[in-house]
Amino acid sequence: MSHIDDLLTEFAPQGVRHTSLSEVAGYSFTRVDASELDKTSFVGVDNLVANKGGRVDASYLPNTVRLAAYEVGDILLGNIRPYLKKVWHATSVGGCSGDVLAIRINADARDELDSKFLYYVLSSDRFFTYNMQHAKGAKMPRGDKAAILKYRIPVPPLEVQREIVRILDQFTELEAELEAELEARKRQYAHYRNELLAIGNEAPQVFLGDIATIGTGSHDTKDALPDGEFVFYARGREQLRLDSFDFDERAIITAGDGVGVGKVFHFAEGKYALHQRAYRIVPHDSVDARFIYHYLVADFARYLAQTSVQSSVTSLRRPMFLKYPIALPSLAEQHRIASALDEFDALVNDMSVGLPAEIAARRKQYEYYRDKLLTFEEATP
Incomplete structure (x- = not known):
């Protein structure tokens, strides 16, 4: 300091000097055809990464023809709740959905404003609070594009x-x-988990539908509230919040479609809300719920790959869970x-x-x- x-x-x-954002930057004025984009260049709110300043490959490609183009150095903002805190300093070129804003420094301001500095300003809690205060809409608030440009930023x-x-x-x-380092530990853990669960023919095979209750929720992502009282499980790794709950139980939660299919699992304990395209798996008292959770995390993606006629599964149906086979050792084991x-x-x-x-x-x-x-x-x- x-x-x-x-x-x-x-x-x-x-x-x-402090000035409004509009004096030094604006929204992307260039467009790109959707046909020119792929999963590595299309950015929507689903593949922006909260608090990490990055992105992952898109699960879905855009369904509109023309999109706002982004360039290296642009700042991409998630512009719909609950994704308003997702920000990325673009390191490549591509196009973004209407739920993402591409902010570009004006040509005549590039000699006074560093784009990475602006990225840090727009990823601050101060800006997030301002954006939330000016968001429009009741069910699914969006950032106010005009208000965002009025936000005052420092230009040291x-x-x-x-x-x-x-x-x-x-x-x-x-x-x-x-x-x-944590990822390396996780890979080590996954190897150990697979070793422990390599039960093979030593235990009887049962179907998941015989030892668990399986169902879905009723909510949509737009129902999420930033300060909701209860955990709201949607279809990704990120846990949302809601002021009401659907279930009070111990359950395994997984995505019914999207990027998390067969890969993302949560273990719920107590009161929680559930997305309409997420599944709850509630093991019966005759089995160890945590054992079933670990088994699914380790094996369910393999099961999907073997049973699907597609190269990748994009959505799940209840029968796929009901007929999932599990090697079930004794309760003590x-x-x-x-x-x-x-x-x-x-x-x-x-x-x-x-x-x-x-x-x-x-x-x-x-x-x-x-x-x-x-x-x-x-x-x-």
Whole structure:
């Protein structure tokens, strides 16, 4: 911070200029044909990654002909709740859906505003709060495009911007290193899990439908509320919130369609709400629910690959669950395996211990310094 202060004293002794976003940037004015896009270049809210400043490959391609094009250096914002916190500093070119805004620095402002600095400004909690306050719509609020352009941003000297970007990049790089280590631990855990669950012909085969109740929810993603009282399981890894609940039980949750099919599973305990295209699997009392959870996580994707006539499964139906075969050892053996896997699972997924806790702490530290570094005394007119 002292170096930043020195730079401010040298280059902005009278304070930092603040201006509306519209004075230095605007929305993408170029268009791209959907036929020119693929899963690596199309960006929708589903494949923007919250709090990571990145994106993953799209599961669905656009169904409109012309889309807003984005360029390297553009800042892409999720523009529909609950995705308003998703932000990406584009490192490639492509097109984005109407639920994503592509913000581009004006040509005449590029000598005074660093695009990565603007990315950090627009990924701050301050901007998110402002965006939420001005969002329009009751059921599925969207960011107000006009209000976003009125948002006042600091424009310190480029020397200050670049130093702030350097510092914040170091935080994100450290977090990325920790996440890479965590991914390695997860692969190790997955190998151990597969070894433990390699039961083969040693146990009788049963169908999932014989040992569990299977059904879906009734809600849509648009029902989500940012501060809802109860967990709302949709179709992805991200848990949403809702002010009402559908079930009060121990259940395994998985996506019925989308990118999470056969890959994303949650274990619900207590009261929760459920998406209309997500499935709840409630094991009977005669089996260990955690054993069934670990078994599905390890094996269900393989089952889908073998039973589907398509190269990839895009949606699931209830009969696919009912006829899923499980090698079921004795209840005592189920408890033993589940207990061992729960210990490993906690090491890679429990946010209160180990690497997950360290990553969470680093993120809080990053958010604190980001907001502090982006706060400047405004220059008087």
